[in-house]
Amino acid sequence: MRTRFAPSPTGYLHIGGVRTALFNWLLARQSGGQFVLRIDDTDSHRNVEAALQPILDGFRFLGMDWDEGPDVGGPHGPYFQSQRGEQYADAIERLLNDGHAYWDYARPKELAAMREEAKHSGTAFVYDRRYAADSQPDRERFEKEGRQGVVRLRMHREGQCVMPDLVRGEVIVEWASEQDHVIARADGSPLYHLASVVDDHAMQITHVVRAAEHLPNTPRQIFIAEALGYPLPKYAHLPYVAEPGGTAKLSKRKIDKYTKQRDFAKLLSHGHKIADRCGLAISSETFNPVLVDFYQKIGFLPDVLLNYLMLLGWSLDGSRERFQRDEMVKLFTLERVNLAPASFDPAKLLAFQADTFATLELDHRVELVRPFAMAAGLMQGDDDASLGAVVEAAGDRLKVAGDIVDFDYCFVDEFEYDAKAFKKRVLTPEDAVLLLSELSQHLEAAESFDIGGAEATVKGFCEKKEIQLGQIIHALRVATTGQPGGFGMFETLAILGRDRVVRRIQACIQKAASDEA
RNA sequence: GGCCCGUUCGUCUAGCGGUUAGGACACCGCCCUUUCACGGCGGCAGCACGGGUUCGAGUCCCGUACGGGUCACCA
Numbered sequence: 001m002r003t004r005f006a007p008s009p010t011g012y013l014h015i016g017g018v019r020t021a022l023f024n025w026l027l028a029r030q031s032g033g034q035f036v037l038r039i040d041d042t043d044s045h046r047n048v049e050a051a052l053q054p055i056l057d058g059f060r061f062l063g064m065d066w067d068e069g070p071d072v073g074g075p076h077g078p079y080f081q082s083q084r085g086e087q088y089a090d091a092i093e094r095l096l097n098d099g100h101a102y103w104d105y106a107r108p109k110e111l112a113a114m115r116e117e118a119k120h121s122g123t124a125f126v127y128d129r130r131y132a133a134d135s136q137p138d139r140e141r142f143e144k145e146g147r148q149g150v151v152r153l154r155m156h157r158e159g160q161c162v163m164p165d166l167v168r169g170e171v172i173v174e175w176a177s178e179q180d181h182v183i184a185r186a187d188g189s190p191l192y193h194l195a196s197v198v199d200d201h202a203m204q205i206t207h208v209v210r211a212a213e214h215l216p217n218t219p220r221q222i223f224i225a226e227a228l229g230y231p232l233p234k235y236a237h238l239p240y241v242a243e244p245g246g247t248a249k250l251s252k253r254k255i256d257k258y259t260k261q262r263d264f265a266k267l268l269s270h271g272h273k274i275a276d277r278c279g280l281a282i283s284s285e286t287f288n289p290v291l292v293d294f295y296q297k298i299g300f301l302p303d304v305l306l307n308y309l310m311l312l313g314w315s316l317d318g319s320r321e322r323f324q325r326d327e328m329v330k331l332f333t334l335e336r337v338n339l340a341p342a343s344f345d346p347a348k349l350l351a352f353q354a355d356t357f358a359t360l361e362l363d364h365r366v367e368l369v370r371p372f373a374m375a376a377g378l379m380q381g382d383d384d385a386s387l388g389a390v391v392e393a394a395g396d397r398l399k400v401a402g403d404i405v406d407f408d409y410c411f412v413d414e415f416e417y418d419a420k421a422f423k424k425r426v427l428t429p430e431d432a433v434l435l436l437s438e439l440s441q442h443l444e445a446a447e448s449f450d451i452g453g454a455e456a457t458v459k460g461f462c463e464k465k466e467i468q469l470g471q472i473i474h475a476l477r478v479a480t481t482g483q484p485g486g487f488g489m490f491e492t493l494a495i496l497g498r499d500r501v502v503r504r505i506q507a508c509i510q511k512a513a514s515d516e517a
Numbered sequence: 518g519g520c521c522c523g524u525u526c527g528u529c530u531a532g533c534g535g536u537u538a539g540g541a542c543a544c545c546g547c548c549c550u551u552u553c554a555c556g557g558c559g560g561c562a563g564c565a566c567g568g569g570u571u572c573g574a575g576u577c578c579c580g581u582a583c584g585g586g587u588c589a590c591c592a
Contacts, residue, residue, distance in 0.1 A: 006592085007592090008591085008592050010592090040592055041592095042591090042592080043591055043592065108589095108590075115588090118518090118519080119518055119519080120518085121518090122518055122519070123518085123519065124518095124519045124520065124588090125519075125588080148590090150590055151590095168522080171521075171522080173520070173521065174520085177519070177520050177521090178520085179588075181589095182589080182590050184590085185590045186590065187590090189590090191589090191590070191591085191592090192591070192592050193592095195592095196592085211586095212521095212522070212523090212585095212586070213585095213586055213587070214586095214587095214592095215521065215522070215586075215587080216520070216521060216522090216586070216587045216588070217587080217592095237522090239522090239523080240585085240586075242585085244528085245527080245528075247523095247524095247584055247585060248584090248585070248586095249585080249586075262543095263528090263543080308529095311529065311530080311541095312529070313529090314530095315529080315530055315531070317531070317540095318530055318531025318532075318539070318540060318541090319530095319531070319539075319540045319541080320540090321529090321530090321540085321541060321542095338529095338530080339522080339523060339524095340522090340523050340524065340585095341522095341523075341584095341585070341586090342528090342529065342530090343528060343529080344528095344529095345528050345529065345542070345543085347528085347542060347543055348528070348529065348541080348542040348543075349542095350542095351541090351542055351543085352542085355555095358555080394554095395554080395555075396554065396555055397553070397554050397555085421552095425552095458551095468551090469551055470551055470552095472551090473551045473552075474551075474552065476551095477551080477552065477553095483552090483553080484552070484553075485552045485553025485554075486552070486553060486554090487552095487553075487554080488551085488552090489551060489552075490551095
């Protein structure tokens, strides 16, 4: 089994594309076959290399390796369509010679008028081939009129095209509703359909697994393949990935619309928080949950993304949702791919990420979190001891690796007080400031300042003052962390250490005084 | 508009003629708790509609509605 993914170099990797690529990759790995990456750059005049880089980076991040393609080569290269011109020219020549294609000299304007007319009469547009050149003299005559020729397919005008599909069974369309599609431009350069069919054959692709939006393209590809005498690959058309909260196809261009959707907006701002604090160079063009880059930048686990994407339009049995990578490879089947589009749910993806991350070994989490802590300036050198303590204490509060920025107060003294919490816990209770002041002295004199020592000291203080723990602990938290919530108070004190705790309580008391005044 | 595809809780889905229509995420409530999370328990909520076929239809057939894809000298 040989499958392929054929992106055009656009400069980014879309999660819908990843889902398609994933199914292809899964099939190849499961069967012991090959997964080919081919670059569809027939239309590209720009810097292909630069536009390709983010795509390759994305696949590498996701751990989806390709057996043949850019960087790795292979026996059927080159894997860039822009470098395969000869093969296309040969194919076009054969189609022309065999009468399956013809030179056409209709002007774009004339074609547009014909299409307009068909639209008005409510019928399918079928080109009547009135500018078809069947001989060399015909071509010269048209060219003398200043017309430019393109090569068109001479499609069947009767009968049916039966498209076998591994996901949908059989799809049948009338040939008569198909157009004489252009396969070569006026300058002779090939168009997508021609190139795609020629390459799939040359690269011995056995299974063409792609999004359902290609379904209407399939008859003309079948026509080309048959005309060229190629055996047909097996086709499988996947439902496309739909936008969050909607049914339309997920598109990078409609991000503005998605940001009005609650869960998408939440994920996006979650990402921005991390990016801001880590000083990541992000562009609004690529930093958003439609693109893989976003997840890589904020510390998602690649396997989680793949696991979630696999479940978009596929299920094992309706109850099991979590799969290790090797299980994905083992269990995936085209037979269980759904027919209806599946909408992308950012909240569910985050939920997958959160509890998968929480199951990782502490060391592993520390390793993942470290680059973010460094980028955010929370650690100078490799102070893994305190990082380890924070990661352990934070537990499942870290959903993605970048969430370490939420605990910046464990590392550095510059933090903001949460205004609401400050007012409620420090300013409002009458005795809060006085209690903090006294507690500070006790902490200064505490025998030990590990978790147990901090706890004993604070609790001893409460006993002595005959107050409940709840009457002081909230103010203490705000004073030492600025936050209304966080992990265990005594863990927090121990991690901060005596000096910082005392200093922060003093600073808090001062702020309270100046706020009062 | 032509051609094609689709339709089970808000979302992802299970279901392949007989089920109190199951699970997950989200949401709501309760419990746990020094806070925030986690966790536990519970709740809300679905077969688009109309005809057939059948003893019996979420499951099969037809139609309607709605949604979507596609109609380039883009891929």
